[in-house]
Amino acid sequence: MLTILHKKRLLPELLQDYVDIHCHLIHDIDDGPKTLYDSYHLIKRAMELGINGFIATPHIMADMYPNTPQLISAQYDELKQHLEEKDCLPKVFKVAAEYMVDDNFEIQLNNKNLLLLSDRYVLIEFPFIQIPMNIEFIIDSLFALDYIPVLAHPERYRYFHHQGDFLTLLKQKGCKFQINALSLSTYYGNSIHKAAMHLLEEGFYSFLGTDIHNQLHLSKLSEIKVKKNVERLITPLIENTKNIFD
Ligand SMILES: [Fe+2]
Numbered sequence: 445m446l447t448i449l450h451k452k453r454l455l456p457e458l459l460q461d462y463v464d465i466h467c468h469l470i471h472d473i474d475d476g477p478k479t480l481y482d483s484y485h486l487i488k489r490a491m492e493l494g495i496n497g498f499i500a501t502p503h504i505m506a507d508m509y510p511n512t513p514q515l516i517s518a519q520y521d522e523l524k525q526h527l528e529e530k531d532c533l534p535k536v537f538k539v540a541a542e543y544m545v546d547d548n549f550e551i552q553l554n555n556k557n558l559l560l561l562s563d564r565y566v567l568i569e570f571p572f573i574q575i576p577m578n579i580e581f582i583i584d585s586l587f588a589l590d591y592i593p594v595l596a597h598p599e600r601y602r603y604f605h606h607q608g609d610f611l612t613l614l615k616q617k618g619c620k621f622q623i624n625a626l627s628l629s630t631y632y633g634n635s636i637h638k639a640a641m642h643l644l645e646e647g648f649y650s651f652l653g654t655d656i657h658n659q660l661h662l663s664k665l666s667e668i669k670v671k672k673n674v675e676r677l678i679t680p681l682i683e684n685t686k687n688i689f690d
Pocket of ligand 1 (some may be wrong): 467468
């Protein structure tokens with residue numbers, strides 16, 4: 445009996461027919477795959493693990509990856525065609541972006557020129573070093589323009605580890621939070637795993653994303669063993685992600 449209660453499941457078992465809303469799959473556009481061949485192999489292997497839906501989210505970051513919706517769409521079309529030719533097109537294969545909250549983001553926001561996860565959801569990220577000064581203004585502006593911000597991996601911003609109140613404030617404003625699958629392990633380090641488990645237990649998250657960039661990420665993800673209590677916490681997130689973005 446005790447053995448059954450403590451039985452762990454491999455994470456991919458829980459991700460069958462799930463739609464990944466945060467992944468770097470498009471070739472030669474950010475720190476994800478470099479070539480079409482790399483993109484194809486990453487997607488093929490993810491599909492072999494049972495993940496059959498993807499909204500690819502290349503970075504848009506003014507100082508490192510100054511991608512535009514036009515460039516992203518062109519690369520996405522090329523990859524989609526390649527996947528079709530290889531008979532490897534996932535059930536859901538869409539494109540959006542992961543927006544760094546920087547000056548360029550404010551311009552794109554004001555022009556209402558954003559690539560969305562779906563009708564209203566925008567995937568955003570913050571710098572890892574320090575919290576953007578104007579974040580409350582940006583979040584308010586997003587809602588004023590009828591968008592819903594989804595903050596990628598809040599557990600990975602160390603400045604929040606001792607400033608939980610700020611995440612509470614963002615949550616109260618209606619901001620959604622997305623946990624990275626790899627944060628369920630210690631891949632990013634113990635403190636990030638600990639922060640993720642705390643936010644998970646406190647009910648902060650709405651969605652789960654993989655944030656895979658490469659084969660190593662996928663290998664590490666495939667090895668994650670999920671305890672029963674964690675499975676109970678992440679299953680509603682996986683279902684919610686699937687229901688909203690399928
Ligand atoms: Fe990402």
